[in-house]
Amino acid sequence: MPRFFTDYVNENNIIITGGDARHIGRSLRMKTGDPLTLCCNSIDYNCKIMSISDEEVRLELIQAVPCEAEPDINVTLYQAVPKLDKLEFIIQKSVELGVKRIVPFISKRCVSRPDEKDFAKKLVRLNKISEEASKQSGRGIIPQVMPIINYKTALRDMSLQDKIIFLYENGGKNFSEVDLHGIKNIGIVVGSEGGFEYDEVQSAMMNPNTESVWLGKRILRCETAPITALSILMFLTKNI
Numbered sequence: 497m498p499r500f501f502t503d504y505v506n507e508n509n510i511i512i513t514g515g516d517a518r519h520i521g522r523s524l525r526m527k528t529g530d531p532l533t534l535c536c537n538s539i540d541y542n543c544k545i546m547s548i549s550d551e552e553v554r555l556e557l558i559q560a561v562p563c564e565a566e567p568d569i570n571v572t573l574y575q576a577v578p579k580l581d582k583l584e585f586i587i588q589k590s591v592e593l594g595v596k597r598i599v600p601f602i603s604k605r606c607v608s609r610p611d612e613k614d615f616a617k618k619l620v621r622l623n624k625i626s627e628e629a630s631k632q633s634g635r636g637i638i639p640q641v642m643p644i645i646n647y648k649t650a651l652r653d654m655s656l657q658d659k660i661i662f663l664y665e666n667g668g669k670n671f672s673e674v675d676l677h678g679i680k681n682i683g684i685v686v687g688s689e690g691g692f693e694y695d696e697v698q699s700a701m702m703n704p705n706t707e708s709v710w711l712g713k714r715i716l717r718c719e720t721a722p723i724t725a726l727s728i729l730m731f732l733t734k735n736i
Contacts (some may be wrong), residue, residue: 563636607691
């Protein structure tokens with residue numbers, strides 16, 4: 497069933513306007529009586545189309561239910577910026593797997609080093625990728641891709657999490673050894689193509705909630721590591 501997102505729903509007068517309304521009629525060629533789902537704050541509003549035009553689509557509410565695709569944990573991915581095509585792939589797959597927020601940052605070994613102004617131009621497209629992945633995977637929210645920040649600022653943001661899983665190719669705990677019981681706000685930290693400098697690892701480990709985690713003997717690419725980690729995390733927390 498086609499899915500659309502909104503920030504507010506009046507159950508007695510549900511209307512879709514703007515680009516989504518035109519997309520419903522022109523691209524999807526939907527008609528009066530067709531079903532669709534409107535998502536708002538992790539609630540799925542299952543509706544039926546009552547009337548349709550290029551300006552607005554009026555809906556009748558059939559049922560409002562919690563979105564079953566949303567995890568019961570809040571996962572933030574802290575991703576050292578790789579080349580743009582890799583970042584787009586990471587965003588798409590991370591959203592499919594249940595991430596709630598993606599924070600790109602610059603570390604010492606980043607090959608791609610866009611400044612804030614240059615990255616801001618790409619942010620609209622990156623958040624559009626997140627939106628499309630949310631629709632495709634049946635999410636109840638659109639995870640936000642944040643503006644790019646430096647590593648020091650990223651560390652401050654990480655300090656707000658209940659648990660930080662710092663992926664480090666030179667050793668650490670196995671994922672299954674990390675205590676996730678009762679943890680709701682989790683951060684996963686992934687390096688760029690060149691990994692992390694030793695002092696960056698040490699800075700991260702000063703946070704008592706940070707765990708250095710090793711994904712095994714095979715060195716994973718920067719676009720493979722977050723997908724692997726998110727898959728394991730969702731399995732361990734019973735969010736598959």
